Amino acid sequence: MIEMRDVGFGYQGQDELLSGMTLTLQPGMFHFLTGPSGSGKTTLLRLCFADLLPSSGEMTAFGQDMRGLSRDAIADLRRRVGVVHQDPQFLDHLPLAENIALPLSIAGEEVDMDALRDLLGWVQLSQHARALPPSLSGGERQRAALARAVILSPDLVLADEPTGNLDWDMSMRLMQLLIELNKSGKTVLVATHDLNLIRATKAQVTARVLRITGGSLHLAGADL
Numbered sequence: 001m002i003e004m005r006d007v008g009f010g011y012q013g014q015d016e017l018l019s020g021m022t023l024t025l026q027p028g029m030f031h032f033l034t035g036p037s038g039s040g041k042t043t044l045l046r047l048c049f050a051d052l053l054p055s056s057g058e059m060t061a062f063g064q065d066m067r068g069l070s071r072d073a074i075a076d077l078r079r080r081v082g083v084v085h086q087d088p089q090f091l092d093h094l095p096l097a098e099n100i101a102l103p104l105s106i107a108g109e110e111v112d113m114d115a116l117r118d119l120l121g122w123v124q125l126s127q128h129a130r131a132l133p134p135s136l137s138g139g140e141r142q143r144a145a146l147a148r149a150v151i152l153s154p155d156l157v158l159a160d161e162p163t164g165n166l167d168w169d170m171s172m173r174l175m176q177l178l179i180e181l182n183k184s185g186k187t188v189l190v191a192t193h194d195l196n197l198i199r200a201t202k203a204q205v206t207a208r209v210l211r212i213t214g215g216s217l218h219l220a221g222a223d224l
């Protein structure tokens with residue numbers, strides 16, 4: 001669904017940060033992306049939803065070349081890829097339920113209230129539906145961001161350090177939701193520097209672990 005062949009990327013005016021990346025995100029698979037802080041995990045995720053474009057190499061998403069995508073094609077790609085950002089932002093003046101439904105409103109689609117209620121229940125935020133985002137805890141914000149990322153029923157879910165500031169129990173609860181999404185057929189890619197989290201998740205689901213070191217991407221072995 002996402003394919004990279006010998007892809008390189010550098011931020012404007014800077015040396016290449018990532019190079020020679022070859023990667024296939026296989027449909028239905030659970031993937032981790034790991035690597036030290038500053039290695040380029042967020043950058044790689046941004047390439048996957050066409051927030052950044054490769055500087056070199058070939059990259060396709062759902063069979064389409066990432067370079068030269070029309071505005072409509074980018075909109076289509078963003079529907080098919082749900083993103084949980086490293087530091088999720090919300091519209092603070094809107095209740096949580098409306099924040100979660102925002103991708104639907106932006107896409108000009110009607111909000112199915114039953115589906116929204118189910119989604120809030122799934123992330124255990126039903127009691128917070130009318131709450132404003134600033135009143136939520138870190139774990140609640142992350143679960144809300146996950147709900148918002150899946151409201152358009154994407155094929156691929158990218159989660160960037162979704163457990164960043166959470167304690168272990170809440171981290172595992174969030175991973176459980178991602179595992180459930182994967183079991184329901186979605187392809188998942190989770191960026192994290194937390195090897196314990198990867199190990200605990202791998203006990204429950206078959207996952208491929210990709211690691212960025214020294215600006216290139218490697219498939220990690222069983223040596224985690």
Ligand SMILES: Nc1ncnc2c1ncn2[C@@H]1O[C@H](COP(=O)(O)OP(=O)(O)OP(=O)(O)O)[C@@H](O)[C@H]1O
Pocket residue numbers: 011012017035036037038039040041042043044086161193
């Ligand atoms: N918009 C930008 N312009 C220039 N440099 C950037 C930009 N965004 C990130 N960088 C640099 O690119 C490198 C990789 O950043 P990135 O955010 O992808 O790393 P990361 O692996 O996600 O790190 P972390 O684990 O801390 O989230 C860093 O050195 C960062 O400073």
Ligand SMILES: [Mg+2]
Pocket residue numbers: 041042043086160161
């Ligand atoms: Mg990052």
